[in-house]
Amino acid sequence: MKEISIGLIGFGTIGSGVAKLLQENRDVLEARVGMSLRLARVADLDVETDRGVKIDRSILTTNADDVLQDPNILIVAELIGGYEPARTFVLTALRNGKHVVTANKALLAEHGAEIFGAAYQAGTQIAFEGAVAGSIPILRSLREALVANRFEKVLAILNGTCNFILTAMDETPGVSFDQVLGEAQNLGYAEADPSLDIEGIDAAHKLVLMLSLTHGIRVPVSRIHVEGITGIDPFDVQMAKEFSYKIKLLAVINDSAQGLEARVHPTMIPRNHPLARVNGVFNGIYLKCDAADEQLFLGRGAGKEPTASAVVGDLVEIARNIAAGCATRVPPAGYPEDRISASGITDIRNVVTNYYLRVQAADSPGVLSKISGVMARHRVSIHSVIQKGRHTSAGVPVVFLTHTAREADVRRAIAEVADLDVVKEPPVIIRIEDETIT
Amino acid sequence: MKEISIGLIGFGTIGSGVAKLLQENRDVLEARVGMSLRLARVADLDVETDRGVKIDRSILTTNADDVLQDPNILIVAELIGGYEPARTFVLTALRNGKHVVTANKALLAEHGAEIFGAAYQAGTQIAFEGAVAGSIPILRSLREALVANRFEKVLAILNGTCNFILTAMDETPGVSFDQVLGEAQNLGYAEADPSLDIEGIDAAHKLVLMLSLTHGIRVPVSRIHVEGITGIDPFDVQMAKEFSYKIKLLAVINDSAQGLEARVHPTMIPRNHPLARVNGVFNGIYLKCDAADEQLFLGRGAGKEPTASAVVGDLVEIARNIAAGCATRVPPAGYPEDRISASGITDIRNVVTNYYLRVQAADSPGVLSKISGVMARHRVSIHSVIQKGRHTSAGVPVVFLTHTAREADVRRAIAEVADLDVVKEPPVIIRIEDETIT
Numbered sequence: 001m002k003e004i005s006i007g008l009i010g011f012g013t014i015g016s017g018v019a020k021l022l023q024e025n026r027d028v029l030e031a032r033v034g035m036s037l038r039l040a041r042v043a044d045l046d047v048e049t050d051r052g053v054k055i056d057r058s059i060l061t062t063n064a065d066d067v068l069q070d071p072n073i074l075i076v077a078e079l080i081g082g083y084e085p086a087r088t089f090v091l092t093a094l095r096n097g098k099h100v101v102t103a104n105k106a107l108l109a110e111h112g113a114e115i116f117g118a119a120y121q122a123g124t125q126i127a128f129e130g131a132v133a134g135s136i137p138i139l140r141s142l143r144e145a146l147v148a149n150r151f152e153k154v155l156a157i158l159n160g161t162c163n164f165i166l167t168a169m170d171e172t173p174g175v176s177f178d179q180v181l182g183e184a185q186n187l188g189y190a191e192a193d194p195s196l197d198i199e200g201i202d203a204a205h206k207l208v209l210m211l212s213l214t215h216g217i218r219v220p221v222s223r224i225h226v227e228g229i230t231g232i233d234p235f236d237v238q239m240a241k242e243f244s245y246k247i248k249l250l251a252v253i254n255d256s257a258q259g260l261e262a263r264v265h266p267t268m269i270p271r272n273h274p275l276a277r278v279n280g281v282f283n284g285i286y287l288k289c290d291a292a293d294e295q296l297f298l299g300r301g302a303g304k305e306p307t308a309s310a311v312v313g314d315l316v317e318i319a320r321n322i323a324a325g326c327a328t329r330v331p332p333a334g335y336p337e338d339r340i341s342a343s344g345i346t347d348i349r350n351v352v353t354n355y356y357l358r359v360q361a362a363d364s365p366g367v368l369s370k371i372s373g374v375m376a377r378h379r380v381s382i383h384s385v386i387q388k389g390r391h392t393s394a395g396v397p398v399v400f401l402t403h404t405a406r407e408a409d410v411r412r413a414i415a416e417v418a419d420l421d422v423v424k425e426p427p428v429i430i431r432i433e434d435e436t437i438t
Numbered sequence: 439m440k441e442i443s444i445g446l447i448g449f450g451t452i453g454s455g456v457a458k459l460l461q462e463n464r465d466v467l468e469a470r471v472g473m474s475l476r477l478a479r480v481a482d483l484d485v486e487t488d489r490g491v492k493i494d495r496s497i498l499t500t501n502a503d504d505v506l507q508d509p510n511i512l513i514v515a516e517l518i519g520g521y522e523p524a525r526t527f528v529l530t531a532l533r534n535g536k537h538v539v540t541a542n543k544a545l546l547a548e549h550g551a552e553i554f555g556a557a558y559q560a561g562t563q564i565a566f567e568g569a570v571a572g573s574i575p576i577l578r579s580l581r582e583a584l585v586a587n588r589f590e591k592v593l594a595i596l597n598g599t600c601n602f603i604l605t606a607m608d609e610t611p612g613v614s615f616d617q618v619l620g621e622a623q624n625l626g627y628a629e630a631d632p633s634l635d636i637e638g639i640d641a642a643h644k645l646v647l648m649l650s651l652t653h654g655i656r657v658p659v660s661r662i663h664v665e666g667i668t669g670i671d672p673f674d675v676q677m678a679k680e681f682s683y684k685i686k687l688l689a690v691i692n693d694s695a696q697g698l699e700a701r702v703h704p705t706m707i708p709r710n711h712p713l714a715r716v717n718g719v720f721n722g723i724y725l726k727c728d729a730a731d732e733q734l735f736l737g738r739g740a741g742k743e744p745t746a747s748a749v750v751g752d753l754v755e756i757a758r759n760i761a762a763g764c765a766t767r768v769p770p771a772g773y774p775e776d777r778i779s780a781s782g783i784t785d786i787r788n789v790v791t792n793y794y795l796r797v798q799a800a801d802s803p804g805v806l807s808k809i810s811g812v813m814a815r816h817r818v819s820i821h822s823v824i825q826k827g828r829h830t831s832a833g834v835p836v837v838f839l840t841h842t843a844r845e846a847d848v849r850r851a852i853a854e855v856a857d858l859d860v861v862k863e864p865p866v867i868i869r870i871e872d873e874t875i876t
Binding site: 017029303331 | 472586754
């Protein structure tokens with residue numbers, strides 16, 4: 001049986017998961033693939049800790065070059081995460097003619113041009129299914145099965161930490177963001193420093209990778225409008241419920257009349273939207289395509305075994321390509337590297353959608369008329385209003401749901417509302433996504 | 439730009455959808471694929487009807503041989519459906535060295551050994567993503583992204599006609615199967631002769647194809663236990679609701695302690711199971727894998743554009759392989775043809791699951807004790823009972839939910855119950871699937 005030698009860089013959670021999966025499912029892999037994936041070398045700074053996987057100690061090394069320079073190793077899996085030394089390892093592997101598998105979304109999102117360019121120059125492949133939505137086969141589906149479609153809309157829950165927190169806040173009325181974050185950290189669902197997750201940056205990294213597949217463009221993460229979930233107030237979670245919405249951190253691609261929108265922010269979606277049932281640490285992706293119409297993918301977006309599933313799937317893809325002599329059969333970024341465009345996405349101010357607005361106002365006559373007057377002047381039309389009798393020092397909350405309005409108009413209206421002397425706090429703005437699968 | 443010539447056999451709904459999609463999305467296809475898919479010839483017995491797609495009349499022909507014998511045509515899409523002449527066309531194309539795309543599940547399920555064998559012999563590829571769950575990329579996902587997994591359980595809604603009918607029966611209390619079937623026929627969701635769909639045969643065809651991908655076995659459809667939905671009574675639909683279940687026609691693969699189960703039958707699933715939200719003509723597939731854990735796919739399982747999306751995705755896959763010189767890179771049946779086994783699935787009598795049992799009994803003292811006594815003797819343990827005061831000439835309905843029981847025991851118990859003189863009608867048995875995604 002033909003054998004393909006693989007090297008791992010990184011023997012932490014994901015790396016040991018990959019080694020374990022290659023061992024435990026060797027029989028089905030060999031039966032399906034018709035060849036053997038041999039783990040030839042594993043590099044990690046720590047080769048002493050027991051990883052819960054039996055491995056020949058002689059293949060362990062603390063020197064990544066033992067993987068990167070080994071001529072027998074055809075595929076390198078980079079599983080250390082972060083920017084450096086991951087970037088150097090990946091570029092070295094590619095320049096040495098090795099194919100690369102990685103689940104490192106941050107690296108690919110920030111250094112994609114350099115890394116994909118290096119792979120393109122070297123004629124080698126880089127596969128990264130595990131970088132977006134973990135075990136869910138979304139990248140392959142966009143690149144291959146759904147390749148004939150124009151992607152009109154992508155709504156995606158891509159960060160399990162945020163989804164765990166928002167699910168808990170929805171299920172436990174009144175619980176604060178900080179309380180749930182602490183719980184998530186205790187359960188291992190949030191990092192000690194959770195900022196990349198809760199600030200929406202991780203989801204934005206994944207969105208940038210999806211954009212290259214759906215629209216053939218490569219934009220810097222800094223161009224994406226990103227809002228995290230740290231400001232989500234339990235009161236707004238409960239108000240969302242009253243309006244039959246759930247708040248989710250969505251990564252959105254919307255190919256609209258306003259241009260190509262790409263944004264990450266907390267979003268109210270109808271409770272009967274299929275994404276509203278993506279709970280806890282699960283990820284979910286909703287697609288609206290011109291031919292395939294609506295599609296939903298749901299599964300685990302992180303974790304040892306689910307990510308290992310994606311990484312080994314990529315190892316197999318490359319191994320099959322090597323065996324068949326066609327390593328660069330499908331462009332990893334969806335479009336051939338020389339057709340990837342840097343053309344932009346539209347400014348968030350051009351977005352047209354519905355809005356949830358909460359204003360903390362003094363409980364005095366004429367307040368509602370003042371606020372709604374400002375909104376009308378800025379062409380923000382009100383669909384419904386609820387004024388709750390919850391008196392606090394910050395006044396009473398007045399909640400507006402708008403008809404579709406232009407973000408620029410909403411921002412101008414809200415800036416003016418915030419300046420009213422009856423308004424006690426900066427208003428809360430949460431976008432609403434009303435589209436529902438049949 | 440490199441050009442690959444394609445021939446279509448069949449210019450009905452799907453065929454004209456494929457022609458239209460190739461035209462309308464030519465720009466994105468060329469940008470993504472880096473080559474051009476040229477529709478070189480289209481064969482259909484009827485070349486006069488307007489198909490709503492502009493096409494050069496000179497490429498139309500009534501003679502399939504004009505496609506099958508054209509040396510310039512590298513890929514043939516068979517889109518006429520049915521067994522003959524589809525089988526002959528597909529075999530001829532393969533033997534002529536052409537790659538084949540088809541969405542014909544009946545043909546592949548019944549003649550898979552012959553057809554896959556012919557492709558294997560010829561070194562050509564056969565792709566059929568559209569044959570199972572239409573636009574949902576389930577076959578590719580099983581063969582590629584999830585290739586490292588053992589598939590422990592597959593629960594799939596694979597027939598849109600049945601799902602439309604069952605959804606309507608759930609939503610409209612009391613409406614009969616026949617009424618909804620008539621409505622489905624009026625809406626074009628059911629054929630004039632709907633038997634393949636409503637008897638579960640179509641779902642069984644798709645299940646047989648999935649089995650080759652998940653477990654590398656090829657079994658005749660006749661070996662699959664198949665029950666359709668024609669016997670579903672509105673009363674049982676409402677009882678399911680009372681127990682928080684929904685009735686769905688499920689295709690089930692279960693790699694259990696009892697062996698490999700493959701079966702198609704109406705099934706009660708919890709109303710909070712993600713498959714319970716797959717409504718109307720949508721299809722959905724739930725997977726339980728050892729590494730990737732739980733996955734859900736949802737989308738349109740039939741229709742002109744969704745099926746065309748799958749067919750063109752397959753055309754692109756093969757075109758990419760041709761351009762890269764690796765046509766048979768991934769075995770279409772999941773396992774290489776010479777490793778596909780004929781080893782069997784376990785008999786339905788070995789299945790262990792929960793059951794819904796309805797007995798129409800005389801409303802007289804001691805009835806419940808008689809029935810439950812029979813069940814206890816056959817080791818069928820009762821979880822809950824509801825006796826509804828609905829008197830009819832057939833007696834009162836007594837509904838039992840069982841703890842997990844062995845199908846053989848349930849059948850023996852029910853046969854004996856049916857023979858009791860207080861029992862008026864053959865009892866109703868509906869299996870329950872209690873597993874729920876987190």
